[in-house]
Structure formats: C-alpha cells, structure tokens
Amino acid sequence: MHPGRAPMFRRAALLRSGGIVVGVIAVGLTAFEVTLHVTAIDAGRLKAIPLPATTAALATPSPLADVGRVALSRVVTVEADRLNEEALGTGWLFDTRGDFVTNAHVVQGALTVRITDRRAHTHLAVVIASDPTVDIAVLRSVDGFAGRPLPLDRTAIIATPLPVVDLASSRATGHDDISIAVVTESGRDVPLEPGEVQPGSAAPSVYHDMLALSGAPVFQGNSGGPVLDDQGEVIGILTLASPNRPQSYAIPLTRVLDELTQFAARNG
Known part of the structure; x- marks a missing residue:
C-alpha cells in the first residue's frame, strides 16, 4: 500500500450460470452477494471478546x-431471484407489520423476493422501498410475520x-x-x-x-x-x-x- 493512499475495496459475488460456477474473488472489502448454489463452508470457532467491567447496579448485561x-428468531434469509442468478443476504424484523431491513444491493434487480425464517418457513416478500445511495431496503412479508421486532x-x-x-x-x-x-x-x-x-x-x-x-x-x-x-x-x-x-x-x-x-x- 502506498503511504498516504486510502485503501480501496471491492465487492464480490459467486454466481452460477449454465452449470458453471464463476467466483469473483475479492482482494479487499466485500459487499456480500451470494447465490443459492454456493457450497457451504464449515464454520470456524469464534472466540468471544470479554465484556468491559460494568458499573450498573441494577442489571448485568448478558454475554x-x-x-x-435471543434475537435470532427475528433474523431471516433474504433470497432475491434475478434474471440469471439468485442472491442471498440477511434481514431482520423491523416492526410488527412484517417489515424486514436488509441492504439494497441484496435485492437490487430482483424479480421476486422470499424470506426464510429460522423454522425453515418461506414467505413471499415485496420490496417496499430501497435507497441504493446508502444501501438500505425494507421488505414486507406478504403473509405477515409473528414475532417482536x-x-x-x-x-x-x-x-x-x-x-x-x-x-x-x-x-x-x-x-x-x-x-x-x-x-x-x-x-x-x-x-x-x-x-x-x-x-x-x-x-x-x-x-x-x-x-x-x-x-x-x-x-x-x-x-x-x-x-x-x-x-x-x-x-x-x-x-x-x-x-x-x-x-x-x-x-x-x-x-x-x-x-x-x-x-x-x-x-x-
């Protein structure tokens, strides 16, 4: 890296088209888009970072x-069908109307969108609105979603x-x-x-x-x-x-x- 030069980052996608898997490998920062056909990789063990000492007298934060x-039941898989590929991302429950937040780049160009919950139940969703300039989007489950935001x-x-x-x-x-x-x-x-x-x-x-x-x-x-x-x-x-x-x-x-x-x- 040249002194004084800001690091540059890339997005990456793994796509499958015509039976051939094409991997675009990022060498810097990645904005995540994956297809349904990406092979799962075994998760590595993550070490928890110790919490700082707390001075709260009435409550101690949970690990x-x-x-x-506790929050995982409100986190879903976002599946966006595009013309020649499918992109996967993550979403989370924003309100009691069944609205979920995700990145705009996850659903960009989507013909149809689905969300799959932790019980493997799939719901059709619509993109209520998105703002690609800040990379945010709100999706709504067509049949609602039971759970606290x-x-x-x-x-x-x-x-x-x-x-x-x-x-x-x-x-x-x-x-x-x-x-x-x-x-x-x-x-x-x-x-x-x-x-x-x-x-x-x-x-x-x-x-x-x-x-x-x-x-x-x-x-x-x-x-x-x-x-x-x-x-x-x-x-x-x-x-x-x-x-x-x-x-x-x-x-x-x-x-x-x-x-x-x-x-x-x-x-x-």
Missing part, C-alpha cells in the same frame, strides 16, 4: 452470544471500543450465525475499487460515516444483518467486510433510521 441467540438503539455511538454481536443467516453464509466483534471506530469513509459500481448506478463508490468492526470474520451472505450491542439493541447494518481479515463495516442505524421508518410506513 453477547446469549444476546445474539428487534429493539433499536436510537442514540449515536460516541465511545469506542464497543463490544457487539453480528447476526447473520447461516443458510446464506454457510457459517455460524453469531459472531462476536468490537466497534473500533465510527465515522469511517470506505472506498470501493474502481469498476465496482456500474455506470448509471446510484450505488455509492464510497460508503460514508461507517462503523468499523474487528475481531471476527464476516462472510458473503452477511449483508443486511443486524449489529447488536450488549443490550440486544440494533446499532448498525452489516454491509462490507474483508474476505481475508476479521474486519468489517456497518451502516450506523441512527444515520438511516428516519428513512427506514418512512419506508415502513408505506402501504405495500
């Missing part, structure tokens, strides 16, 4: 892995490091659905490599004001997954990650919460 397990942290992160848990669809990633990490920095600008964004696309070439996470590997299919604090509240939307380092980036929830709320208020 992060336990926080993640994930609680939201509506305050901006002002202190780091912050231990967190990333949740994902193991069906989409082929790896563990719970990963322990640490938010090491906020307000990061993350550039993608030239050519990653198609001409005429509204998708960003630089992701602004991102949360930087480290401490656990993140995989294709994690896109759209929630990042939770030790109280089980969503603080971010996992979007980008390194394929060869335990480093990832999430969209801060506070930056997009108003827009997500407006999307979910629409009639689908």
